[in-house]
Every structure is written in structure tokens, then in C-alpha cells.
Amino acid sequence: MTDFDWTERFQGTAALPPAVRKRLNNTARVIHVKKGGQVFGPANIPDSLIFLYDGRIRVSQSSDSGREIVLYRVDAGESCVLTTACMLAEEAYNAEGIAETDITAIVLPKPAFDRLAAEEDAFRNFVFSAYSRRLIDLLRVVDDVAFGRIDVRLAERLLALGQGSKQVHATHQELASELGTAREVVSRVLNDFHKRELIEQSRGVITFKNKPGLAAIAESS
Amino acid sequence: MTDFDWTERFQGTAALPPAVRKRLNNTARVIHVKKGGQVFGPANIPDSLIFLYDGRIRVSQSSDSGREIVLYRVDAGESCVLTTACMLAEEAYNAEGIAETDITAIVLPKPAFDRLAAEEDAFRNFVFSAYSRRLIDLLRVVDDVAFGRIDVRLAERLLALGQGSKQVHATHQELASELGTAREVVSRVLNDFHKRELIEQSRGVITFKNKPGLAAIAESS
């Protein structure tokens, strides 16, 4: 049982009748995960739907050889359907969710999920659109990886991670994991960006010197 | 209205009460598409759920530069949720579905879909698991493209396309589109396979000479 009303936070639950919301507050569980902690992974598949109340989760996939690629991020107010997907399809997969900040999440057990999906249109639509959203996200990842150039993708990602700020705090290795490439490749490209005076570098930090320039590269898809 | 009872063909509808099945037969539409025809595409997003009654659909994504990659295939008895996904998320995407054989499909309009999803557990579960299945498929594609070697993937795909048969009828260009790579790359790798006496080649046809050998390559992930 939860000690605060989280249902107002989600599109799929805010519209529900008060009685249903009350019931939800009684059946769902709240979890907290520290920044950097694993929310779910190959060894830990919750048989529940996860609602992210606060914080951000990074969902990535890793290869046998140790490389890694970020698939998408789950923001507060969204739900993470991948776990339920993997639950249904009993296949091996190696995606994991890492808390990118300290997070607060609501765990809704499968029976409650089923009942809600059956009874409430708003909730069902919310779940369907969550699935859709992730499908689209993955289409984008496939497109990028299969057809995109590394410099374009890196410029794009740097700007996305920068988000208004003048700096990005990330090691080359972390950036490589974002794109599913190798650290050396990121080093090379960043070096090139530096030579073109688009960025400054120091250990673990990248400072924008010419955002429009980077944006131009990012656009040149 | 349909003139035969297709509902027995699908997991999500076979279990429904006769009355509901009858209603479905009255509201759904049947379409036929010739081999090679487009079932859906960027310019043609049906606002309906598609059930594939007979045949096979190949779903692929293409890049601006003209390259293409096969995402997955929809077999008879399955539904194609991608269209509904794209419908919900109003984003640009460039996936398309091509009839790989002559196909017969059932088109269920959105209102009927909504009603069914609300009322019938079996149907709802069917749709959820269809979504899950595709999510998993895409995870696999991402993994392959981001981390897989071309020779491994090609060997794998050849065996999959061969399916028991001794031959695969496909041009190098078609195989390149399967994997999201360029024709020249496929030509090189096939040439290599030929030198190692794993296959024979002639215009548009590849003949297996040593399936276990190919399988060994495919396994060496």
C-alpha cells in the first residue's frame, strides 16, 4: 500500500474513478532505487507493470562482447512496458533498466494490472500507447544504428544530453554505450569536434563551444 | 462482412463466445493483397488492426539513402500491431509491410477493436502478447545490427530463408535488404562462402553445399 496518491501523476490513472484509484493505492507497492541501481535486468524480471513516479530510467541492451547500447529512457509519468513484454514472451533477452537518478516507482502486480486493463478504458489506452511509444523508439534506434553516421549520431546525442546546459558530464565510454559503439571511436570523433572548435574536453566533461555547429552536423542526416 | 469464419484461426478470437465471433464476422472486412503488394506503408496507415489469415508479410524499414532492413515477418495466425502503434504515436516512421506471398487478411476497425479489447480477456491478452512479440523481435534486430558480424548474420539468414530446402531464391540485393547492408558486402561474403565450398551461386539462386558449415558460422556469434 502506498502512503500518498500517485495516481494523479499518470495519464492512465488520473482519469479513473476515485474508488478505483483508492483501490490502486491499496494494492500497489512503491519502490525506491538509488541512482545507478538496476531497476530490472535479465536476472530480475518483475512480473508487474512499473510506473515511474519520479526520476529517470535508462534502458539499454548489452552484447556478449561487452558493448552496450541505450535503447530509450523512461521519464517520470511514463510506464515501462518492456518488462511486461519480456514476461509474456518467455524469450532470452538482455535489456536492463538502470536508474539514472534516484527514482520512485510504483509496482503494480499482474492481477491488478489485468483487472484494470479489463475494466478501465483510460488505463488500457495508456498501456497501449506506452507500448506504441516504445515500438516507435526502437524503430528509431534501428534506423540510427543501421543507417546513421557516427559523427551525426554523436552530435545529436551530445546536444540531447546537454539539454540547455553548456556541459555534458560523461566519459567517452559512456557516450560509446549511448550509441552502441566503441570508446576509441568516440574519442576519435570528439577529437575531430575539438579540432573544429565545436567543443572543449577535459576528463569526464565536454563543454560546448559552438552548439549551432554541432546542430548542423546532427541535422546532416 | 466476411463470408467465412476466420475467427477460429486466431488465438485471440477462437476462444471467444459464438455470439461475439458472429458479430466479428459481421463487422470485419477481408482484404486480399497480391504477392509483392504493399499492405501498409508511410503513405497508407490503416486505422485498424490487421489479422493475417493466410500468407506472410515482410515488415521492413528503409533509410533516406535507399538502404533497407527487414524488421520481422508476420505469419498467418498473427496480427500486425505496428500499424496500430504508429497510429497512436503520430510520429513519422518509414516502415512498410510487403506481402511476401498472396495474402488474405482481416481488417478490424478501431471501434470494434476497442470494444473487443474492453470486453474480452482472451482478445486483450492476444493483442498484448502480439505487442510483446514485436518488441522482442526489434530487440533482436538492434542486437544484430549493433553488435553482429555480417558473415554470421548472413549465414543465419540464409539458413532461415532456406528452411529445409536446398536452395534460396534471392538476389544479392534482396539479401542485403534483409540485413540492412549493401549489395557489395553481400557479394563479398557470398563469394567467401563459395570459396569455402559452403554454397554454389547462380543468378538469383543460392544452393547449399554444406549446411552444417554454415550453421557453424551462424552459431559463432
Add this chain to the structure above:
DNA sequence: GAGACTTGAGTGACAATGTCACTGAAGCCG
């Protein structure tokens, strides 16, 4: 049957990316 055309495949040179095996530099901590 002899060209003309279309489509499929081969090739070499080069560019982009990935891998390997290092080296060196920056920060941390006793």
C-alpha cells in the same frame, strides 16, 4: 538469330568504423 536493354553480380580503391594492444595523463588515497 543478332543486337539492344535490363537486371544481377564482380571488382578495386578508398572511406568509415571496429578491434587490439598499447601508452600516458588525471585524479584519488594512503
Add this chain to the structure above:
DNA sequence: CGGCTTCAGTGACATTGTCACTCAAGTCTC
């Protein structure tokens, strides 16, 4: 200060993608 750990740089080489071709196998037309 010296030893550790983590991060970043580098050169050599392998793999994959791109470009600009050529050649070969079918098809069509006359």
C-alpha cells in the same frame, strides 16, 4: 610523494560501407 585506478590518446590493422565502374545472364525486339 608514490602507487592505484580510471580515463583518454594512438597506431596498426580488420571489417564494413561507398563509389564507380565492368562484365555476364537473361529478355525483348526486330
